[in-house]
Amino acid sequence: MSWTTQLRSIASDRERRAKWLCWIVAGGTAVGLFATLDPATIRPNWTAAFLSVLGCSGLIAAVSWRWGARWSDRTVMAVLVAIDLLVLLSVVASQDRVGAMLNLVLLVPVSLFAAVSLRGPYPRGQEAVVVVACGAATAMIAPTVLFWATTTALPAVALIACTETALAQRRHLDQTLNALEQQSITDPLTGLLNRRGMSTRLFGPTGLPTRHVTVLVIDIDHFKTINDQHGHITGDEVLRAVGKGLLRETRGDDVAVRIGGEEFVVVTPAGPEDAALLAERLRESAMDWMAAWSGTVSVGGVTAELVSAEHLTPDRLSGLIEDADRCLYQAKRAGRNRVVMDHPAAG
Numbered sequence: 228m229s230w231t232t233q234l235r236s237i238a239s240d241r242e243r244r245a246k247w248l249c250w251i252v253a254g255g256t257a258v259g260l261f262a263t264l265d266p267a268t269i270r271p272n273w274t275a276a277f278l279s280v281l282g283c284s285g286l287i288a289a290v291s292w293r294w295g296a297r298w299s300d301r302t303v304m305a306v307l308v309a310i311d312l313l314v315l316l317s318v319v320a321s322q323d324r325v326g327a328m329l330n331l332v333l334l335v336p337v338s339l340f341a342a343v344s345l346r347g348p349y350p351r352g353q354e355a356v357v358v359v360a361c362g363a364a365t366a367m368i369a370p371t372v373l374f375w376a377t378t379t380a381l382p383a384v385a386l387i388a389c390t391e392t393a394l395a396q397r398r399h400l401d402q403t404l405n406a407l408e409q410q411s412i413t414d415p416l417t418g419l420l421n422r423r424g425m426s427t428r429l430f431g432p433t434g435l436p437t438r439h440v441t442v443l444v445i446d447i448d449h450f451k452t453i454n455d456q457h458g459h460i461t462g463d464e465v466l467r468a469v470g471k472g473l474l475r476e477t478r479g480d481d482v483a484v485r486i487g488g489e490e491f492v493v494v495t496p497a498g499p500e501d502a503a504l505l506a507e508r509l510r511e512s513a514m515d516w517m518a519a520w521s522g523t524v525s526v527g528g529v530t531a532e533l534v535s536a537e538h539l540t541p542d543r544l545s546g547l548i549e550d551a552d553r554c555l556y557q558a559k560r561a562g563r564n565r566v567v568m569d570h571p572a573a574g
Contacts, residue, residue, distance in 0.1 A: 248340065252285075307340070317333075318330050554567040
Protein backbone atom coordinates (compact mmCIF):
# COMPACT_ATOMS: atom_id res chain seq x y z
CA MET A 228 0.00 0.00 0.00
CA SER A 229 1.45 3.38 -1.01
CA TRP A 230 1.77 6.19 1.51
CA THR A 231 -0.92 8.20 -0.33
CA THR A 232 -3.29 5.25 -0.13
CA GLN A 233 -2.53 4.85 3.57
CA LEU A 234 -3.38 8.51 4.18
CA ARG A 235 -6.68 8.10 2.36
CA SER A 236 -7.42 4.98 4.41
CA ILE A 237 -6.70 6.81 7.68
CA ALA A 238 -8.96 9.70 6.67
CA SER A 239 -11.72 7.27 5.72
CA ASP A 240 -11.37 5.45 9.06
CA ARG A 241 -11.67 8.72 10.96
CA GLU A 242 -14.79 9.67 9.03
CA ARG A 243 -16.38 6.33 9.85
CA ARG A 244 -15.35 6.73 13.49
CA ALA A 245 -16.96 10.18 13.65
CA LYS A 246 -20.21 8.88 12.13
CA TRP A 247 -20.38 5.94 14.55
CA LEU A 248 -19.77 8.25 17.50
CA CYS A 249 -22.54 10.51 16.28
CA TRP A 250 -25.02 7.66 15.96
CA ILE A 251 -24.13 6.25 19.39
CA VAL A 252 -24.70 9.61 21.08
CA ALA A 253 -27.81 10.33 19.03
CA GLY A 254 -29.25 6.94 19.99
CA GLY A 255 -28.72 7.64 23.69
CA THR A 256 -30.27 11.09 23.28
CA ALA A 257 -33.32 9.61 21.58
CA VAL A 258 -33.79 7.14 24.45
CA GLY A 259 -33.64 10.06 26.91
CA LEU A 260 -36.21 12.03 24.93
CA PHE A 261 -38.61 9.10 25.03
CA ALA A 262 -38.06 8.86 28.78
CA THR A 263 -39.20 12.46 29.25
CA LEU A 264 -42.64 11.49 27.94
CA ASP A 265 -43.20 9.71 31.27
CA PRO A 266 -43.74 12.40 33.94
CA ALA A 267 -42.53 10.00 36.63
CA THR A 268 -39.09 9.74 35.05
CA ILE A 269 -37.52 13.02 36.17
CA ARG A 270 -37.08 14.04 39.78
CA PRO A 271 -38.98 17.11 40.91
CA ASN A 272 -37.11 20.35 40.08
CA TRP A 273 -34.63 18.37 37.94
CA THR A 274 -36.41 18.81 34.60
CA ALA A 275 -34.12 21.61 33.45
CA ALA A 276 -31.04 19.62 34.40
CA PHE A 277 -32.29 16.52 32.59
CA LEU A 278 -33.16 18.48 29.47
CA SER A 279 -29.73 20.13 29.64
CA VAL A 280 -28.16 16.67 29.63
CA LEU A 281 -30.15 15.75 26.52
CA GLY A 282 -29.23 19.05 24.90
CA CYS A 283 -25.53 18.43 25.53
CA SER A 284 -25.85 14.93 24.08
CA GLY A 285 -27.50 16.26 20.95
CA LEU A 286 -24.80 18.93 20.63
CA ILE A 287 -22.05 16.31 20.93
CA ALA A 288 -23.75 14.21 18.23
CA ALA A 289 -23.98 17.18 15.86
CA VAL A 290 -20.41 18.35 16.49
CA SER A 291 -18.98 14.84 16.05
CA TRP A 292 -20.80 14.48 12.73
CA ARG A 293 -19.48 17.79 11.48
CA TRP A 294 -15.92 17.87 12.85
CA GLY A 295 -15.28 14.45 14.40
CA ALA A 296 -13.13 13.25 11.49
CA ARG A 297 -10.50 15.86 12.47
CA TRP A 298 -10.30 14.79 16.10
CA SER A 299 -7.30 13.04 17.57
CA ASP A 300 -7.66 10.04 19.85
CA ARG A 301 -7.19 12.33 22.85
CA THR A 302 -10.05 14.57 21.75
CA VAL A 303 -12.32 11.61 21.11
CA MET A 304 -11.47 10.24 24.56
CA ALA A 305 -12.43 13.58 26.13
CA VAL A 306 -15.76 13.41 24.32
CA LEU A 307 -16.33 9.86 25.59
CA VAL A 308 -15.66 10.98 29.17
CA ALA A 309 -18.21 13.76 28.69
CA ILE A 310 -20.71 11.16 27.49
CA ASP A 311 -19.97 8.99 30.55
CA LEU A 312 -20.66 11.97 32.81
CA LEU A 313 -23.92 12.69 31.00
CA VAL A 314 -25.02 9.09 31.56
CA LEU A 315 -24.21 9.47 35.27
CA LEU A 316 -26.17 12.74 35.43
CA SER A 317 -29.15 11.02 33.82
CA VAL A 318 -29.12 8.57 36.74
CA VAL A 319 -28.92 11.39 39.29
CA ALA A 320 -31.76 13.31 37.64
CA SER A 321 -34.08 10.31 37.52
CA GLN A 322 -36.87 10.06 40.04
CA ASP A 323 -36.43 6.30 40.43
CA ARG A 324 -32.68 6.05 40.88
CA VAL A 325 -32.79 2.29 41.33
CA GLY A 326 -34.58 1.89 38.04
CA ALA A 327 -32.34 4.51 36.49
CA MET A 328 -29.37 2.23 37.10
CA LEU A 329 -30.48 0.64 33.85
CA ASN A 330 -29.12 3.79 32.18
CA LEU A 331 -25.63 2.41 32.81
CA VAL A 332 -26.30 0.11 29.86
CA LEU A 333 -25.64 3.20 27.75
CA LEU A 334 -21.99 2.88 28.76
CA VAL A 335 -21.71 -0.40 26.83
CA PRO A 336 -21.65 1.13 23.30
CA VAL A 337 -19.33 3.88 24.56
CA SER A 338 -16.88 1.34 25.99
CA LEU A 339 -17.01 -0.85 22.88
CA PHE A 340 -16.48 2.21 20.70
CA ALA A 341 -13.35 3.08 22.71
CA ALA A 342 -12.05 -0.49 22.41
CA VAL A 343 -12.58 -0.62 18.64
CA SER A 344 -11.69 2.94 17.62
CA LEU A 345 -8.98 4.19 20.01
CA ARG A 346 -5.41 3.06 20.53
CA GLY A 347 -2.88 3.28 23.30
CA PRO A 348 -4.10 3.78 26.87
CA TYR A 349 -7.49 5.24 25.93
CA PRO A 350 -9.62 2.04 25.97
CA ARG A 351 -8.27 1.23 29.43
CA GLY A 352 -8.91 4.83 30.44
CA GLN A 353 -12.54 4.34 29.46
CA GLU A 354 -12.63 1.23 31.65
CA ALA A 355 -11.41 3.30 34.61
CA VAL A 356 -14.08 5.94 33.97
CA VAL A 357 -16.71 3.20 33.78
CA VAL A 358 -15.70 1.82 37.19
CA VAL A 359 -15.83 5.30 38.74
CA ALA A 360 -19.18 6.04 37.09
CA CYS A 361 -20.69 2.77 38.31
CA GLY A 362 -19.36 3.36 41.82
CA ALA A 363 -20.75 6.89 41.93
CA ALA A 364 -24.15 5.79 40.62
CA THR A 365 -24.57 2.91 43.04
CA ALA A 366 -23.40 5.06 45.99
CA MET A 367 -26.66 7.01 45.72
CA ILE A 368 -28.84 3.93 46.34
CA ALA A 369 -26.62 1.59 48.42
CA PRO A 370 -27.71 1.29 52.08
CA THR A 371 -24.50 -0.52 53.09
CA VAL A 372 -20.89 -0.70 51.94
CA LEU A 373 -21.25 -4.38 51.01
CA PHE A 374 -24.34 -3.66 48.94
CA TRP A 375 -22.49 -0.79 47.24
CA ALA A 376 -19.49 -3.01 46.45
CA THR A 377 -21.52 -5.84 44.91
CA THR A 378 -23.86 -3.48 43.03
CA THR A 379 -20.88 -1.62 41.62
CA ALA A 380 -19.05 -4.78 40.68
CA LEU A 381 -21.86 -6.23 38.56
CA PRO A 382 -22.12 -3.51 35.87
CA ALA A 383 -18.40 -2.67 36.08
CA VAL A 384 -17.30 -6.26 35.48
CA ALA A 385 -19.79 -6.68 32.64
CA LEU A 386 -18.66 -3.48 30.93
CA ILE A 387 -14.96 -4.25 31.37
CA ALA A 388 -15.50 -7.78 30.06
CA CYS A 389 -17.10 -6.36 26.91
CA THR A 390 -14.21 -3.96 26.43
CA GLU A 391 -11.51 -6.58 27.00
CA THR A 392 -13.22 -9.02 24.62
CA ALA A 393 -13.31 -6.35 21.91
CA LEU A 394 -9.67 -5.44 22.59
CA ALA A 395 -8.60 -9.10 22.36
CA GLN A 396 -10.41 -9.53 19.05
CA ARG A 397 -8.90 -6.30 17.78
CA ARG A 398 -5.37 -7.42 18.68
CA HIS A 399 -5.94 -10.71 16.89
CA LEU A 400 -7.28 -8.90 13.83
CA ASP A 401 -4.37 -6.44 13.84
CA GLN A 402 -1.87 -9.30 14.03
CA THR A 403 -3.58 -11.08 11.16
CA LEU A 404 -3.68 -7.95 9.02
CA ASN A 405 -0.04 -7.16 9.79
CA ALA A 406 0.95 -10.70 8.79
CA LEU A 407 -1.00 -10.40 5.54
CA GLU A 408 0.53 -6.99 4.85
CA GLN A 409 4.00 -8.40 5.47
CA GLN A 410 3.31 -11.28 3.10
CA SER A 411 2.08 -8.87 0.43
CA ILE A 412 5.33 -6.86 0.45
CA THR A 413 7.82 -9.72 0.92
CA ASP A 414 9.21 -12.22 -1.55
CA PRO A 415 8.39 -15.60 0.05
CA LEU A 416 11.46 -17.39 -1.33
CA THR A 417 14.25 -15.00 -0.34
CA GLY A 418 12.71 -12.91 2.44
CA LEU A 419 13.57 -9.70 0.57
CA LEU A 420 11.05 -7.04 -0.31
CA ASN A 421 9.13 -7.40 -3.56
CA ARG A 422 8.21 -4.54 -5.91
CA ARG A 423 5.26 -3.51 -3.79
CA GLY A 424 7.39 -3.59 -0.66
CA MET A 425 9.99 -1.42 -2.39
CA SER A 426 7.34 1.21 -3.17
CA THR A 427 6.00 1.09 0.38
CA ARG A 428 9.48 1.52 1.84
CA LEU A 429 10.75 4.21 -0.52
CA PHE A 430 7.61 6.30 -0.85
CA GLY A 431 6.32 5.87 2.71
CA PRO A 432 6.64 8.34 5.59
CA THR A 433 10.38 7.74 6.07
CA GLY A 434 11.56 7.47 2.48
CA LEU A 435 15.21 8.18 1.73
CA PRO A 436 16.20 11.54 3.30
CA THR A 437 19.32 12.04 1.21
CA ARG A 438 20.94 14.07 -1.55
CA HIS A 439 21.91 10.96 -3.48
CA VAL A 440 20.19 7.76 -4.45
CA THR A 441 21.92 4.77 -6.01
CA VAL A 442 20.17 1.89 -7.71
CA LEU A 443 22.07 -1.37 -8.15
CA VAL A 444 20.64 -4.10 -10.35
CA ILE A 445 22.18 -7.48 -9.57
CA ASP A 446 21.75 -10.52 -11.80
CA ILE A 447 23.02 -14.07 -11.19
CA ASP A 448 25.29 -15.12 -14.03
CA HIS A 449 24.31 -18.25 -15.98
CA PHE A 450 21.41 -18.95 -13.66
CA LYS A 451 19.62 -20.96 -16.35
CA THR A 452 22.63 -23.23 -16.56
CA ILE A 453 22.50 -23.81 -12.79
CA ASN A 454 18.83 -24.72 -13.07
CA ASP A 455 19.45 -27.03 -16.02
CA GLN A 456 22.40 -28.83 -14.41
CA HIS A 457 21.19 -29.06 -10.81
CA GLY A 458 17.41 -28.65 -10.99
CA HIS A 459 14.98 -25.98 -9.88
CA ILE A 460 15.23 -26.96 -6.21
CA THR A 461 18.91 -26.09 -6.31
CA GLY A 462 18.03 -22.92 -8.20
CA ASP A 463 15.77 -21.93 -5.33
CA GLU A 464 18.60 -22.60 -2.87
CA VAL A 465 20.83 -20.28 -4.90
CA LEU A 466 18.20 -17.54 -4.84
CA ARG A 467 17.75 -17.94 -1.09
CA ALA A 468 21.52 -17.75 -0.57
CA VAL A 469 21.72 -14.50 -2.52
CA GLY A 470 18.71 -13.10 -0.65
CA LYS A 471 20.24 -13.89 2.75
CA GLY A 472 23.56 -12.45 1.62
CA LEU A 473 21.98 -9.18 0.50
CA LEU A 474 20.16 -8.87 3.83
CA ARG A 475 23.46 -9.32 5.67
CA GLU A 476 25.51 -6.97 3.52
CA THR A 477 23.06 -4.05 3.25
CA ARG A 478 22.56 -1.40 5.91
CA GLY A 479 19.40 -0.14 7.59
CA ASP A 480 18.91 2.67 5.05
CA ASP A 481 19.39 0.32 2.10
CA VAL A 482 16.43 -1.37 0.43
CA ALA A 483 17.09 -4.87 -0.95
CA VAL A 484 14.49 -6.20 -3.37
CA ARG A 485 13.92 -9.24 -5.52
CA ILE A 486 12.17 -7.90 -8.60
CA GLY A 487 11.76 -11.23 -10.35
CA GLY A 488 13.59 -14.34 -11.50
CA GLU A 489 17.29 -14.13 -10.71
CA GLU A 490 17.34 -10.31 -10.69
CA PHE A 491 17.68 -8.20 -7.55
CA VAL A 492 17.74 -4.47 -6.83
CA VAL A 493 19.41 -2.55 -4.02
CA VAL A 494 18.40 1.08 -3.49
CA THR A 495 20.76 3.00 -1.22
CA PRO A 496 21.31 6.65 -0.24
CA ALA A 497 25.04 6.22 -0.84
CA GLY A 498 26.94 8.68 -3.00
CA PRO A 499 28.98 7.66 -6.08
CA GLU A 500 32.14 6.54 -4.28
CA ASP A 501 30.40 4.61 -1.51
CA ALA A 502 27.96 3.11 -4.00
CA ALA A 503 30.81 1.82 -6.16
CA LEU A 504 32.43 0.24 -3.10
CA LEU A 505 29.12 -1.34 -2.08
CA ALA A 506 28.54 -2.76 -5.56
CA GLU A 507 32.03 -4.27 -5.67
CA ARG A 508 31.64 -5.71 -2.17
CA LEU A 509 28.34 -7.34 -3.12
CA ARG A 510 29.89 -8.80 -6.27
CA GLU A 511 32.79 -10.31 -4.33
CA SER A 512 30.59 -11.55 -1.49
CA ALA A 513 28.23 -13.22 -3.95
CA MET A 514 30.99 -15.65 -4.91
CA ASP A 515 31.09 -16.78 -1.27
CA TRP A 516 27.28 -17.01 -1.06
CA MET A 517 27.22 -19.25 -4.13
CA ALA A 518 30.58 -21.01 -3.69
CA ALA A 519 28.90 -24.43 -3.70
CA TRP A 520 27.67 -23.81 -7.23
CA SER A 521 30.56 -21.63 -8.47
CA GLY A 522 28.08 -18.83 -9.02
CA THR A 523 28.81 -15.16 -9.71
CA VAL A 524 26.79 -12.01 -10.24
CA SER A 525 26.95 -9.03 -12.53
CA VAL A 526 26.06 -5.59 -11.19
CA GLY A 527 24.85 -2.51 -12.97
CA GLY A 528 24.47 0.69 -10.98
CA VAL A 529 23.49 4.31 -11.37
CA THR A 530 23.80 7.15 -8.86
CA ALA A 531 21.60 10.24 -9.13
CA GLU A 532 21.95 13.50 -7.25
CA LEU A 533 18.64 14.77 -5.90
CA VAL A 534 17.67 18.29 -4.99
CA SER A 535 15.61 16.86 -2.11
CA ALA A 536 14.13 13.53 -1.05
CA GLU A 537 10.79 14.52 -2.61
CA HIS A 538 12.37 14.24 -6.05
CA LEU A 539 12.58 10.46 -5.73
CA THR A 540 9.24 9.73 -7.35
CA PRO A 541 7.99 6.37 -8.68
CA ASP A 542 8.67 7.54 -12.25
CA ARG A 543 12.17 8.67 -11.32
CA LEU A 544 12.89 5.36 -9.62
CA SER A 545 11.67 3.44 -12.69
CA GLY A 546 14.01 5.51 -14.85
CA LEU A 547 16.95 4.81 -12.55
CA ILE A 548 16.22 1.09 -12.60
CA GLU A 549 16.18 1.17 -16.41
CA ASP A 550 19.50 3.03 -16.44
CA ALA A 551 21.02 0.55 -13.98
CA ASP A 552 19.66 -2.30 -16.08
CA ARG A 553 21.50 -0.94 -19.11
CA CYS A 554 24.71 -0.84 -17.07
CA LEU A 555 24.02 -4.45 -16.03
CA TYR A 556 23.87 -5.57 -19.66
CA GLN A 557 27.13 -3.77 -20.32
CA ALA A 558 28.64 -5.84 -17.50
CA LYS A 559 27.15 -8.98 -19.05
CA ARG A 560 28.55 -8.18 -22.49
CA ALA A 561 31.95 -7.38 -20.96
CA GLY A 562 32.26 -10.92 -19.62
CA ARG A 563 30.05 -11.06 -16.49
CA ASN A 564 31.17 -11.14 -12.83
CA ARG A 565 31.86 -7.42 -12.88
CA VAL A 566 30.40 -4.02 -11.96
CA VAL A 567 29.48 -1.20 -14.33
CA MET A 568 28.46 2.11 -12.71
CA ASP A 569 27.08 5.33 -14.14
CA HIS A 570 26.53 8.78 -12.60
CA PRO A 571 23.90 10.79 -14.52
CA ALA A 572 23.30 14.51 -14.11
CA ALA A 573 21.44 15.88 -11.10
CA GLY A 574 17.66 15.56 -11.22
